[in-house]
Amino acid sequence: MTHPQDQRPALASESLPAADHDASDALLDRVQQAARDNTPLRLVGGDSKGFYGRPVSGETLSLAEHTGIVHYDPVELVVTVRAGTRLTDLQQTLAEAGQQLAFEPPHFADTATVGGMVACGIAGPRRPWAGSVRDFVLGTRLITHDAKRLRFGGEVMKNVAGYDLSRLMVGAQGTLGVIDEVSFKVLPRPAASARLRLEMTRDAAMARLAEWGREPLPITGAAHDGETLHIRLEGGAGSVATTRERLGGEPDDTDFWRRLRELKLDFFSRRNDSRPLWRLSLPHRAPAVPLDGDELVDWAGAQRWWRSHMSAETIRQHAAHVGGHATRIDLDQPHGIEMPFTPLSPVLAKYHRRLKAELDPHGIFNPGRLYEGL
Amino acid sequence: MNILFDERLDGALPSVDREALIAHLQAELPQLKLLHREEDLRPFECDGLSAYRVLPMLVALPETLEQIASLLETCHAWGVPVVTRGAGTGLSGGALPLEKGLLLVMSRFSRILEVDPEAHIARVQPGVRNLAITEAAAPYGLYYAPDPSSQIACSIGGNVAENAGGVHCLKYGLTVHNVLAADVLTLEGEHITLGSEALDTPGFDLLALFTGSEGMLGVITEITVKLLPKPEVAKVLMASFDDVEKAGKAVGDIIAAGIIPGGLEMMDKLAIQAAEDFVKAGYPIDAEAILLCELDGVEADVHTDCETVRGVFEAAGATDIRLARDDAERATFWAGRKAAFPAVGRMAPDYYCMDGTIPRRELPHVLKSIAELSATHGLRVANVFHAGDGNMHPLILFDANAPGELALAEEVGGKILELCVEVGGSITGEHGVGREKINQMCAQFNPDEITVFHAVKAAFDPHGLLNPGKNIPTLARCAEFGAMHVHHGNLPHPELPRF
Numbered sequence: 001m002t003h004p005q006d007q008r009p010a011l012a013s014e015s016l017p018a019a020d021h022d023a024s025d026a027l028l029d030r031v032q033q034a035a036r037d038n039t040p041l042r043l044v045g046g047d048s049k050g051f052y053g054r055p056v057s058g059e060t061l062s063l064a065e066h067t068g069i070v071h072y073d074p075v076e077l078v079v080t081v082r083a084g085t086r087l088t089d090l091q092q093t094l095a096e097a098g099q100q101l102a103f104e105p106p107h108f109a110d111t112a113t114v115g116g117m118v119a120c121g122i123a124g125p126r127r128p129w130a131g132s133v134r135d136f137v138l139g140t141r142l143i144t145h146d147a148k149r150l151r152f153g154g155e156v157m158k159n160v161a162g163y164d165l166s167r168l169m170v171g172a173q174g175t176l177g178v179i180d181e182v183s184f185k186v187l188p189r190p191a192a193s194a195r196l197r198l199e200m201t202r203d204a205a206m207a208r209l210a211e212w213g214r215e216p217l218p219i220t221g222a223a224h225d226g227e228t229l230h231i232r233l234e235g236g237a238g239s240v241a242t243t244r245e246r247l248g249g250e251p252d253d254t255d256f257w258r259r260l261r262e263l264k265l266d267f268f269s270r271r272n273d274s275r276p277l278w279r280l281s282l283p284h285r286a287p288a289v290p291l292d293g294d295e296l297v298d299w300a301g302a303q304r305w306w307r308s309h310m311s312a313e314t315i316r317q318h319a320a321h322v323g324g325h326a327t328r329i330d331l332d333q334p335h336g337i338e339m340p341f342t343p344l345s346p347v348l349a350k351y352h353r354r355l356k357a358e359l360d361p362h363g364i365f366n367p368g369r370l371y372e373g374l
Numbered sequence: 375m376n377i378l379f380d381e382r383l384d385g386a387l388p389s390v391d392r393e394a395l396i397a398h399l400q401a402e403l404p405q406l407k408l409l410h411r412e413e414d415l416r417p418f419e420c421d422g423l424s425a426y427r428v429l430p431m432l433v434a435l436p437e438t439l440e441q442i443a444s445l446l447e448t449c450h451a452w453g454v455p456v457v458t459r460g461a462g463t464g465l466s467g468g469a470l471p472l473e474k475g476l477l478l479v480m481s482r483f484s485r486i487l488e489v490d491p492e493a494h495i496a497r498v499q500p501g502v503r504n505l506a507i508t509e510a511a512a513p514y515g516l517y518y519a520p521d522p523s524s525q526i527a528c529s530i531g532g533n534v535a536e537n538a539g540g541v542h543c544l545k546y547g548l549t550v551h552n553v554l555a556a557d558v559l560t561l562e563g564e565h566i567t568l569g570s571e572a573l574d575t576p577g578f579d580l581l582a583l584f585t586g587s588e589g590m591l592g593v594i595t596e597i598t599v600k601l602l603p604k605p606e607v608a609k610v611l612m613a614s615f616d617d618v619e620k621a622g623k624a625v626g627d628i629i630a631a632g633i634i635p636g637g638l639e640m641m642d643k644l645a646i647q648a649a650e651d652f653v654k655a656g657y658p659i660d661a662e663a664i665l666l667c668e669l670d671g672v673e674a675d676v677h678t679d680c681e682t683v684r685g686v687f688e689a690a691g692a693t694d695i696r697l698a699r700d701d702a703e704r705a706t707f708w709a710g711r712k713a714a715f716p717a718v719g720r721m722a723p724d725y726y727c728m729d730g731t732i733p734r735r736e737l738p739h740v741l742k743s744i745a746e747l748s749a750t751h752g753l754r755v756a757n758v759f760h761a762g763d764g765n766m767h768p769l770i771l772f773d774a775n776a777p778g779e780l781a782l783a784e785e786v787g788g789k790i791l792e793l794c795v796e797v798g799g800s801i802t803g804e805h806g807v808g809r810e811k812i813n814q815m816c817a818q819f820n821p822d823e824i825t826v827f828h829a830v831k832a833a834f835d836p837h838g839l840l841n842p843g844k845n846i847p848t849l850a851r852c853a854e855f856g857a858m859h860v861h862h863g864n865l866p867h868p869e870l871p872r873f
Contacts, residue, residue, distance in 0.1 A: 075626040076733050076764075098632055127573060134582055135551050148822045156731040157544060157763035158803035160537045160586045161811070161818050162846060163830050167550070167582035176578070188632035210492055214515060216603040216672060238674020283571035285493050302573050324572040341576045347564045351833060352577055358829040370577065 018089035020068035022082065024149055024180055030061055031178060032147035034364045043174035043366050045084060046111030047334070049120045053173055053369045055335040061178070063115050069093055070181060071155070078138060078155045080183040083115025090114055099186045102130040106261045115179045121171030124261040125221045125232070128284065128299045134170035136185045142169065143178035145360045155183045174366040175374060176359045190220075190234035192241070195256065198229045198249035202288070202297065205229040209300045210285060217243050221257055222300040225267065230256055260298060263331060267296045267305065275307040277331070278315055282324030289318045316342050341370060377809050378428060379472055383851040384843040387474045388453035392431055395452060399434075402448065406441050407482075409433040418477050421459065422524070423467040423810055425724075425780060430457070430471030437482045439559070439595055446593065447563040449476060455842050456561070458589040460500060460532030463524040465727055466808030468536060468588045468844055475842075478593065480531050486510050487596070494601045495554060495571060500531025500594050504538075507599060516601035519546035522804065523712055531594050537586030539804030541637045541711070542668075544762035546602070548804070550585040557596035558584065561835050571598060583830070588806055588845040591834040605670035608636060609680050610704045613692040614661035618642060621663035622737040624690035625761045628667065631686055633679050637668035638762035639711050642741070645718060645756040645769070646710075652717035655710030658694055665692075665761065666711055668704075714758045715769065722754070722771035726783045730794030731765045731803035743793055744768055751786050753779070765803035766794070792817050807845045815845075816852035824849060 034041050040058030044050075066084035073079075074097040081090055087107055094100050104124030105117045118140075121133045139153025142165065153159055153166035169179055200208070205224045212219060218239045221232030230252055233240045259265045268277065275293055282289070284302035289295075293308030308315060312328060319326040325342040344352060349371070356363075356374050368374065381387060396410050409415055410432050419427040431454075436442045449456050455475035462469055471477045483499035486506065490496070491514035496507050504525040507518040521540035522528055528538070534556060537549045546552070555569035569581035584591055615621040621640055628635065641649065643662050650657040657664060665687070669679045680697060687695045698704035710717070719725050732740055741757060748755040754771040768790055772783040791801040791814045801807070801814040815824070827846040831838065847855075 073733070073735065075630050076735060077629060078733070121574075121579075131547070131551060132573065134579055135547065144822075144826060150820075150823045150826060152823065152826075154798065154800055155733060156799050156803070158539055158548060158731050158760075158765045159800040160548075160804060160806055161800050161802050161815060162807070162823070162827050163587055163590075164537075164550070164582050164585065165826065165830070168579055170579055170582075171574070172578050187634065191632065213494065214491065214603055216606050218672065236672065236675025236678055238678060239672035242672070242674060281572045281574050283493060284573075286572075299573065323570060325570075325576050327576075344577050345566070347560075347566050348577060348580075351560070351566070351580070354833040355578065355830065358833045359826070 018067050018069050018085045018093070021065060022068065023066035023084070027061070027063070027066060027143055027178065027180065028147050028149060031143050031145075031364070034059065034061075035145055035147060035362055038362050039364065040367045041364050043119070043178060045113030045116030045119070046086065046109060048107060048109035048112040049116055049122070050334045051329065051331055051336055052120055052122070053336045053340060054338060054371070056366050056369050058367065063113060063178070064111075066180070072097075074099055076155070077157070077186050078183055079186050080155060080181060081114045082181050083113060083179045085114045086110070087112045087114055087117055094186055095189070098189055100189045101136065101184065102187045103127060103133050103136055104130070104261060105133065106263070108262060114182060118170055118179055118182050119172065119174045125223065125257055125298055128302055129220045134167040137166050137170055137182060138185055139183040140166040140169055140179055141181035143180050145177070145362060145364060149180060153183065157185060173369045175356060175369055177365060192237040193232065193234040194240050194244045195252035195254060196231040196233070196244065196247060196249035197252040198231065198247070199227065200229055202226065202295070205297075206285070206301055213300065223260055224297040225265070226294065226296065232257055265296070267294070267307070268331065273307055275309050277329050278306040278308060279327045279329055280304040280306060280315075280319045280324055281327070282319060282322055286322035286324060289322060291315060291318060312339065344371065377426060377467070377812065379843045383848060383854055385838065385848055387455055387472065387842060389474060390452050390454055395454065396432065399445070399448060403441055403444055406445070407435040407437070409435070418459070418462070418471060418479065421462040421467060421469040422465045423470065423808065425774065426467050426470055426809065428471045428473055430477040431474055433477045433479060435479045435482055439565075442478070442593060442595060443559055443563040443565070445476070445478065446559055446561055449839060450561050450563070453837065453839065455839050457841050458535070458593050460529035460535070461503065461527050463528040464532060464536060464806065464808060465729070466536075466802065466806040466810040468806050468808035468841070470809045472842065480529070483531070483595065489514070489601075491516060493571065495598055496601055497596065497598045498530055499596060500534070501529050504528050504530055504533055511601045515604050517604050518599055519552050519602055520549050523715060530597050530599065534585055534594055534597055535587065535589050536806040537804070539760070539765065541639055541760060543760065543765075544638065545634045545636050550582055552600050553581065553585060553597060554600055555598040556581060556584060556594050558592040559595055560592050561840055569598070586806070588808065589841040590831055590845050591840065605636070607673045607676050608668055608670035608704065609676055610698040610707045611667045611669070611680060611683055611687070612696045612698070612707050613665045613667070613687040614658040614694040615663045615665070615691065616661065616693050617691075618663045618741055619738040620691045621665050622734070622761075624665060624687055624692065625734060627686045627690055628683055631682050633669070633682060635667050635683070635762055636670040637666065638760075639666045640664070640759040640761040641711065641714060642757040644754060645714050645758050648717040648721050648756060649710035649714050652720060653709045653713050655706050657710050661693065666707055711758070718756045718769045718771065723773040723775065724771075724780075724783075726770040726772065726787050728766065728768045728770065728787050728790050729802045729805040730791050730799055731763070732794050732797050732799035734761065734764050736797040736799070740766070740793060740797060744790055747786050747789055751782055753783060753786055755786070760803070763803070764799065788814060809844055812844070812847045812851065813855040815847045816855055821849050821852060824852065
């Protein structure tokens with residue numbers, strides 16, 4: 001069904017690297033078939049984040065051929081992209097116009113797609129200052145359980161008509177519907193940036209960050225690796241220069257933030273380290289969590305990576321105790337692991353199940369990807 | 375067109391024995407403030423959309439969570455519709471009562487529970503006024519960013535329910551971007567916490583789903599908001615234009631220059647004149663349009679950006695450009711804009727405020743079409759525009775006492791919203807659908823999409839007792855009114871007469 005809002009001007013950008021290939025009809029056919037046969041589908045974009053969730057058994061529904069930047073108008077700060085478009089292609093197009101996805105999504109592999117990025121909802125080191133993936137999602141086209149291609153949200157910054165189905169899809173990992181197309185708010189790339197390293201203890205770093213956090217400084221990255229506080233500044237040339245002078249420290253490795261975002265620092269990829277990797281998401285000023293193991297702090301304290309042998313239950317209890325949650329991540333398990341995410345409270349779980357039952361009554365979309373039975 | 379609840383189109387509502395319900399609630403909750411006499415109900419018969427009034431069956435003013443939970447359990451068991459109300463400033467009739475419903479008034483939940491300057495958060499009850507949060511945070515150099523024009527009176531609970539905006543949304547986001555967590559009571563009286571002070575939570579993003587859901591999914595009982603450090607400096611430039619189109623182009627040019635202003639507002643001639651008459655902000659009354667551009671941040675950057683924007687305005691053909699000399703003049707520049715609604719209100723007995731959003735590139739076309747609608751219907755329209763984020767507030771002037779004018783104003787308003795949808799926008803940017811735009815929802819969404827909305831609703835409220843008739847129309851309503859939608863200028867069934 002065509003939509004009254006389908007009218008769009010011609011593409012504003014000249015050379016689009018992403019192949020323009022609309023595979024919606026084929027996707028709709030597959031979903032229709034699956035609904036008819038009650039066949040579970042495993043939704044896959046670039047399969048770069050398979051580790052982030054639970055294994056799904058089902059027929060693979062690949063979005064990778066559904067590519068192209070449908071509409072990009074830099075002056076409107078909006079881009080609309082088909083789900084299978086490679087993230088690198090989108091980012092290149094944005095960069096050519098001096099813009100970016102402010103939430104700094106990780107790729108984990110070159111094959112990473114825009115749809116997978118939205119489904120997983122993982123943001124990079126800039127998250128506490130710029131916002132999350134869902135903060136920049138303006139609209140989506142979804143393929144529903146009954147093989148309808150529907151539009152929610154749109155290409156405007158403000159839109160409060162109806163429930164926010166688009167943002168609900170972020171992080172739902174395809175369990176509520178197939179993300180077909182997404183519109184994002186994009187922002188200008190910063191005019192200036194700087195990367196600093198300051199040698200100090202973890203506690204000293206946390207104290208400094210608390211102090212700086214109360215001022216409008218152009219900080220867009222703050223991580224501590226056990227010995228060094230890494231700071232990234234982004235903003236106008238004037239404020240970056242002034243702040244850099246004020247904070248002191250030494251120029252940092254230019255690749256640090258990419259390797260942190262992509263989980264490519266030694267901390268993550270130590271081959272000889274058999275201790276499980278945990279991601280703790282906590283209030284940024286939560287006290288240090290008393291785990292045995294090694295810690296890498298990101299997001300100015302709101303995201304803490306741990307390598308620890310302690311039991312999942314203990315780690316989750318510690319995280320919950322300070323108001324957060326813990327996710328077990330095993331980068332070597334390309335299809336995921338049995339229980340990556342912190343279990344939901346019984347009442348929340350009930351409403352998750354009800355929502356799943358309403359939006360995917362036959363359980364065909366990525367069943368069990370987040371939790372058993374969801 | 376009458377937008378009051380119509381069981382024929384909006385679905386049958388259960389009828390309960392009012393006296394028995396009162397007796398039950400008085401026995402169950404003796405401490406609960408429960409209003410049931412007509413003179414006590416009267417003050418609650420409308421919200422900010424005062425053209426529509428309905429006397430609720432009952433009004434409850436709970437003071438404890440236990441009272442709310444117990445009320446909801448009773449309403450669930452008895453089949454009583456519940457309309458939740460905050461400060462009652464909403465402009466879309468989201469808190470319009472129901473004759474057969476209980477009005478749940480949250481105004482007594484008005485405590486700021488915590489302001490934590492280290493954590494940059496405030497934990498508040500839903501009845502706290504928007505501005506009160508910023509006032510409480512000010513001693514720490516912090517503030518709460520979303521600032522709807524009603525911020526002096528509107529409550530944060532209502533802000534979350536409507537996903538309220540303001541004049542700084544392009545840079546600082548809507549309510550959904552500034553709320554970290556919400557405690558909710560479900561219709562079944564269960565307590566759930568959505569979101570957290572941590573930056574993400576496991577499972578679905580129900581906080582995003584509940585934000586802007588207009589009281590249709592649950593009752594919000596506590597909110598944690600994010601506080602931001604107050605920008606070191608803020609400057610405002612005012613540019614005058616002899617042509618609205620030039621002003622519209624200048625907006626795009628500012629963005630193209632890589633600048634995201636803290637606020638970027640446009641007013642057209644009628645709005646300028648109204649505001650100038652009212653607050654003497656020093657606006658150029660001869661101009662066809664003015665732009666107010668606020669740049670905030672660190673001093674060095676703001677200075678550079680001011681120069682860039684000044685250059686953009688010059689190149690765009692501004693006839694006059696003024697930089698507010700100091701904070702006092704900056705406040706004066708803003709005073710005219712912030713008072714635009716009441717100012718326009720002085721020019722006619724009544725006005726009807728619209729809230730459509732459009733892609734900015736469509737502005738000249740949309741303004742021209744609005745001018746045509748204004749001329750053909752004989753109603754003046756003043757335009758106030760959050761230019762940075764494409765949110766228009768056309769104000770339709772009319773006289774409700776003149777026969778037929780309210781209906782005419784509604785007709786013009788409806789056509790403006792449908793125009794917004796046609797150019798790729800939305801029928802509401804920040805005021806919500808409520809009851810007011812329930813028919814226009816059928817223009818923005820097709821029946822399949824509306825069916826999905828109903829499915830979401832059913833997950834939380836299968837019997838449709840929370841705020842029935844708001845936000846999402848029934849398919850029956852769309853069949854009746856959606857058919858009137860003019861698509862690409864073509865009326866469906868043009869052979870049929872229309873009245």
